[in-house]
Amino acid sequence: MTIFYVCRHCRTCIGMIDSGSMDIRNLGFDRLTSEEHKEIIMQDPLGNTHVHVTCEFCEEAFEQGPFLHGIEFIIH
Secondary structure (H helix, E strand, O other), rough: OEEEEOOOOOOOOEEEEEEHHOOOEEEEEEEHHOHHHHHHHOOOOOEEEEEOOOHHHHEEEEEEEHHHHHOOOOOO
């Protein structure tokens, strides 16, 4: 099983972790509320985990153009 970190805005794969090589509790997922968990972490049919975060490029774009926060996907 693999954990993929994907930008929620531009859908770029930021990185991945082979979950067999680490204790998943060390990632801090247990600190999320149930609503945050539903919004951020998704499972695919193959059992992989997809964690939706914001990449540094999109974060920079938001800092320069705060109006972008109202747009679901800023880069297609």
